[in-house]
Amino acid sequence: xxxxxxxxxxxxxxxxxxxxxxxxxxxxxxxxxxxxxxxxxxxxxxxxxxxxxxxxxxxxxxxxxxxxxxxxxxxxxxxxxxxxxxxxxxxxxxxxxxxxxxxxxxxxxxxxxxxxxxxxxxxxxxxxxxxxxxxxxxxxxxxxxxxxxxxxxxxxxxxxxxxxxxxxxxxxxxxxxxxxxxxxxxxxxxxxxxxxxxxxxxxxxxxxxxxxxxxxxxxxxxxxxxxxxxxxxxxxxxxxxxxxx
Amino acid sequence: xxxxxxxxxxxxxxxxxxxxxxxxxxxxxxxxxxxxxxxxxxxxxxxxxxxxxxxxxxxxxxxxxxxxxxxxxxxxxxxxxxxxxxxxxxxxxxxxxxxxxxxxxxxxxxxxxxxxxxxxxxxxxxxxxxxxxxxxxxxxxxxxxxxxxxxxxxxxxxxxxxxxxxxxxxxxxxxxxxxxxxxxxxxxxxxxxxxxxxxxxxxxx
Numbered sequence: 001x002x003x004x005x006x007x008x009x010x011x012x013x014x015x016x017x018x019x020x021x022x023x024x025x026x027x028x029x030x031x032x033x034x035x036x037x038x039x040x041x042x043x044x045x046x047x048x049x050x051x052x053x054x055x056x057x058x059x060x061x062x063x064x065x066x067x068x069x070x071x072x073x074x075x076x077x078x079x080x081x082x083x084x085x086x087x088x089x090x091x092x093x094x095x096x097x098x099x100x101x102x103x104x105x106x107x108x109x110x111x112x113x114x115x116x117x118x119x120x121x122x123x124x125x126x127x128x129x130x131x132x133x134x135x136x137x138x139x140x141x142x143x144x145x146x147x148x149x150x151x152x153x154x155x156x157x158x159x160x161x162x163x164x165x166x167x168x169x170x171x172x173x174x175x176x177x178x179x180x181x182x183x184x185x186x187x188x189x190x191x192x193x194x195x196x197x198x199x200x201x202x203x204x205x206x207x208x209x210x211x212x213x214x215x216x217x218x219x220x221x222x223x224x225x226x227x228x229x230x231x232x233x234x235x236x237x238x239x240x241x242x243x244x245x
Numbered sequence: 246x247x248x249x250x251x252x253x254x255x256x257x258x259x260x261x262x263x264x265x266x267x268x269x270x271x272x273x274x275x276x277x278x279x280x281x282x283x284x285x286x287x288x289x290x291x292x293x294x295x296x297x298x299x300x301x302x303x304x305x306x307x308x309x310x311x312x313x314x315x316x317x318x319x320x321x322x323x324x325x326x327x328x329x330x331x332x333x334x335x336x337x338x339x340x341x342x343x344x345x346x347x348x349x350x351x352x353x354x355x356x357x358x359x360x361x362x363x364x365x366x367x368x369x370x371x372x373x374x375x376x377x378x379x380x381x382x383x384x385x386x387x388x389x390x391x392x393x394x395x396x397x398x399x400x401x402x403x404x405x406x407x408x409x410x411x412x413x414x415x416x417x418x419x420x421x422x423x424x425x426x427x428x429x430x431x432x433x434x435x436x437x438x439x440x441x442x443x444x445x446x447x448x449x450x
Contacts, residue, residue: 020389179257
């Protein structure tokens, strides 16, 4: 046995808590889901490292979707909210310097995208995207308008619950994650084929932001709290060499 | 020994959906206004060391139809086998190379494209050298959890033969799905098949 000079690798992803690849009620997954078993091996330096994003690249309005796409002096239409929380690892430590990118529909449930065909109108002052980098404690926040629910082509009557998409970079490519945030109390969460790709109700609830009126900005915006968890590192430096391989 | 389970569980994945471009490649999708350049659009910030290469490919679904809404990201070492990351303790990577690229599939043809460098060899977790390779992460509508694979190179036969990941594969017949094919002039093709005949090997790593 030799001791590796490398930092410890990442804990194995708990696949039971993630959606399966094939989830027929979400129809698009049927031809986009691999059928063969994934091949597992331990992370090494290529997975234990990842790109670094500096605070200096973030513009002053990158995390304010109410104004970052609006004409000067204008603002996006809709219920104003601040989304804030922390990015943690599986040990509960805040992940500093994590890049969060987020995108969403406008308050009417319409995305600003050339392939979007829902009849709800665009908001000329809303682009629907932003980004931020976590502080030294893993904290983040951004201001936006609450997105609307919208119908989508799956079943004839499938609606997405109001949601915000999140893309996350931690410290390692092994932690790369895209997910969605839902809003506490939305009855559409429990009727959504995409939410339903997750088997565990507890896991679904971990994607539901909670309203925190104690933090609301007076006469401006309510606050939703949403924490995210990225994979954590193993805590031992020992690595077994595979003799004979 | 401490056998405690982790205190927190990784947030479950949800599909990137059809509109991933809005948040990740807004300039590509024609709605750029907040920042000037999409992240990951340029992997070179100046003259780079090593062999400059391009990689082109298409992600196909189980019917053989190209995905026109996929987003592909790559992460790799520089030409000397060093990562431009604080986790790299073996030396300083090429300062003009980011190691990370992000490409949206072309909205008509489905082709993705990276302008990068041929990576050097890096050690596996146990110290054995791996063949030159690039880590790949694929998301799209209909993909519930981002798919991980690797790009190896068809002109690295000796290194590929001793690579710890490739040499441990039971079904060698599937190995070519991980090998980018040289098209000459430092251009490689790496197509990805999500399902069915020739399904790409995906990793749980």
